[in-house]
Amino acid sequence: MSPSLLEVVVTGGSTKRIAWGDEGEAVMPELVYEHPRTGAARTGDESMAAGTGHRSRRNHFIPRLLLRGFASRVDGAKAWVYQALRGRTELMEVSTTDGGVERDFYGKTGDVEDELAFRENEHAPLVRRLRCREIDAADPPAIARFVSDLIIRTRNSRLGMAEFAAQMLDTFMRALETQAVRDRFQQDLMTVPTYRQTLTILKVLPPAFREAMLNSLDPTLAKAFRGDAADLMRWMLASAPPNLMLDSVRDAQIRALTEDRGARENNLRALQWTVESAPGGTFILGEVGVLARFGDEHVVHAPLRPQGAPVAFYLPLSSSSLLVGREESDNGYTPDAETLNIASAELSRSVFVSSTTSERERRYAVSIGARSALFSEEEVAQAMLQALGLVPGHSEK
Numbered sequence: 001m002s003p004s005l006l007e008v009v010v011t012g013g014s015t016k017r018i019a020w021g022d023e024g025e026a027v028m029p030e031l032v033y034e035h036p037r038t039g040a041a042r043t044g045d046e047s048m049a050a051g052t053g054h055r056s057r058r059n060h061f062i063p064r065l066l067l068r069g070f071a072s073r074v075d076g077a078k079a080w081v082y083q084a085l086r087g088r089t090e091l092m093e094v095s096t097t098d099g100g101v102e103r104d105f106y107g108k109t110g111d112v113e114d115e116l117a118f119r120e121n122e123h124a125p126l127v128r129r130l131r132c133r134e135i136d137a138a139d140p141p142a143i144a145r146f147v148s149d150l151i152i153r154t155r156n157s158r159l160g161m162a163e164f165a166a167q168m169l170d171t172f173m174r175a176l177e178t179q180a181v182r183d184r185f186q187q188d189l190m191t192v193p194t195y196r197q198t199l200t201i202l203k204v205l206p207p208a209f210r211e212a213m214l215n216s217l218d219p220t221l222a223k224a225f226r227g228d229a230a231d232l233m234r235w236m237l238a239s240a241p242p243n244l245m246l247d248s249v250r251d252a253q254i255r256a257l258t259e260d261r262g263a264r265e266n267n268l269r270a271l272q273w274t275v276e277s278a279p280g281g282t283f284i285l286g287e288v289g290v291l292a293r294f295g296d297e298h299v300v301h302a303p304l305r306p307q308g309a310p311v312a313f314y315l316p317l318s319s320s321s322l323l324v325g326r327e328e329s330d331n332g333y334t335p336d337a338e339t340l341n342i343a344s345a346e347l348s349r350s351v352f353v354s355s356t357t358s359e360r361e362r363r364y365a366v367s368i369g370a371r372s373a374l375f376s377e378e379e380v381a382q383a384m385l386q387a388l389g390l391v392p393g394h395s396e397k
Contacts, residue, residue, distance in 0.1 A: 061155040062100025062287055062353070065120045065127060069318030070285050070355045071096070081353040084345075084365040091357040091365065099353055100287060119149060131321045133275045144268035147290060147315060147325065151264070151303050156288045156349055160304065160374035165248075167375065267309060271325035275317070282337045283316035284364060286344030286352040288372075290315045293335070300335055300343035304374055314340055319355040346370040 060067075071079040072093055082091040083099050123146045126139065151157065175181040190196050202210050214222040292303035292310035303310055312326040314335070324334060335343070345352050345364040349372045354361050 060101050061153065062285070062289070062351075063120055063150070063153075064096050065124055066150075066285060066289075066317070067096040067099055067353060069127075069131060069316075069321070070283075070353050072355050072357075081355065082357045082361065084352050084354065084361060084368065086350045086365075086368040089362050089365055091354065091361055093357075100351060119145075123149075127317060130275050130323055131318050133277055133321070135273060135275055140269050140271070140273055141265070143273050143323070143325070144265040144271075147268050147313060147323075148264040150289045150315065154287055154289050156286075156302065156347070156372065157304060159349055160302070160372070163373060164375050167377070268313075268325065271313070271327060273323065273325045276322045276324060276334065278320050278322070278337060280320045281354075281356040283319050283322060284341050284344050284352050284354040284361065285316050286348035286368075287350065288344060288347040291340060291343055291347070293333075296331060298333060298335065298339075300339060300347075301371075302347045302374060316340070316344070342367060343371075347372060 067081055068074075068079050070081050072082050073080050079096045080093050081096060081099050083094050084091045123142070126142050126146060129135070130139075130143075176185070202214075205213070288302050290303050291300050291314040292305075293300055293312045293314075294305065294308070294310050300314070301310075303313065311330045312324065312334075315323040317323050322340070326332070341364055345367045346369070349369050352364065352368065354364075
């Protein structure tokens, strides 16, 4: 835990050091801290790096809090899971320290990882109770915060939105080849004062001087200032840093995690939440995390889709428990474990974890990433037409 967030008193613990991924060693203290919002004394189990002198840059995009629910074995504070990776049919047993991680996933400062670790510590008692099917009328706000964080924080969400942005950009670049879109873009750009003023200045310059000035520019940029605004956009996009899109999506994801939480939590708070139990080893956990169902259809999707708000959410809390949230108007259908497991694999981009490894899990592993795109090509095209203000289906050769 970051000392910038909490003042912690270590009241006891084990002096035995345990392995800490590739960052060195750790000890397991007992912590007592003052809750920053309620002021109440709280306790929590938190591994604290010993003797490394620096912050871990290996960030969990699948919370360790959930990973432990899919443990293949446990030895004191350490737990292992079977991890399936895209492109491999055999699962590998890894510790929860090493499962579902990516270097600097939340940035290099560690502030977001600290905040998420703090939230996981808050969510831990709730998750333990839910796994025991203990749920009461006061839990929906806490469940809403927990599920909301999971929907946004995943690697699946980030890469899916980055892919959508790239698809939108590619669709836009193709649309610029049509005269209708070029005319619309030219019209919109003329409302930008800087561009309009620059064109005005160029028009009053002596022709020879104006041509000399334009010829000194990049050819595409010069063409834009001769009146082809579509080429200006091409020049701007071609000049953008290669990682700009992914970095922008990451920044938006971090803002959604740390700032824009109210609306998502309010929608989730209004759902009816229950926990369903099953024998151990029933459920797997994909990096997609939360699953969802829209309308009356029985197909399970990722929760971020353009069809509007889901009518039901499904989150495997452990290999034997499933958290279900549904609207009052929902038909009450709950997919079976096989349907949910296949969806967890297909909707995940690269990884799922399981408490067991068998022919069943190897079969799931083959399907990892089969439906990982958040939006279809048709949905991207529709979104672009709406963004451009064009009638759906209209195009110009």
